[in-house]
Amino acid sequence: MSLRSGHLFDGLDKAQIMKLEGIAKMAQVEKGQVIFKEGEKANAVYVLEEGAVELTTFVEKDFELPISILRNRGDMFGSSALLAPHVYSLSARCAEKGMIIRFESDPLKKLMSEDHGLGCKIMANLAKYFFERLRETRQELKIHFKTLLMSTRS
């Protein structure tokens, strides 16, 4: 398992990684398979072990905007499961046959509250992760405004 290489588990010690492995569930996914859908109750966090996963968001009923494609071992998705309102903010679909690791949020939250150090590191990693995604998303927004500015000038 790739728990040592993931964003979510950065800085954890061997004992903590072993605890996480104890609640991890490996699953094979086929190309095109929906892992979860935006708006669904978020009850698990995932880590990519092998293959590729595409994250999208609904713009309209029949138009989905691609947000990113995860290809790296250890890439995390479904992290909404760890924060209120516990609803997936994106959809995840398998883009290439592979393996994913599933952490159901109840046992994961239990681990995090029992081992305070583990919980703390995971929250710090989440803060960092969301901060990076926020900066990327603002960057995209800027590009749209720039395009808009240029079109009004021409």
Place this chain on the structure above:
Amino acid sequence: MSLRSGHLFDGLDKAQIMKLEGIAKMAQVEKGQVIFKEGEKANAVYVLEEGAVELTTFVEKDFELPISILRNRGDMFGSSALLAPHVYSLSARCAEKGMIIRFESDPLKKLMSEDHGLGCKIMANLAKYFFERLRETRQELKIHFKTLLMSTRS
């Protein structure tokens, strides 16, 4: 001081709030005053005590995009100071004369590492805060795509 009402300090106990008050510096700000600029080294986190603060980002040299206006006592800004690469990702300008509370990051990080519980709660609050901003920003991006879709159809 409004340390009890801020996002950053949610869930802290009285003793922890007192420690934070010990390193807090109150400052009066005048309308138009620049508090920090995007791209500068981020060495302090701020909490709004009174007045209003506008956050913006540079799209072009002479065009700044407004991101939000903070008006609520306890609103946090400058949180980039707590995460690598420790560079402000937005500019903050006083929009209405008021008071702000400044936490220099060195003493704040020292407190967070000495009192693990305090550090942990602050990181969890940060994760929640960035997650909410990320969802808002993605929502804005969707609106742009919707507008774009509509314009290509008409």
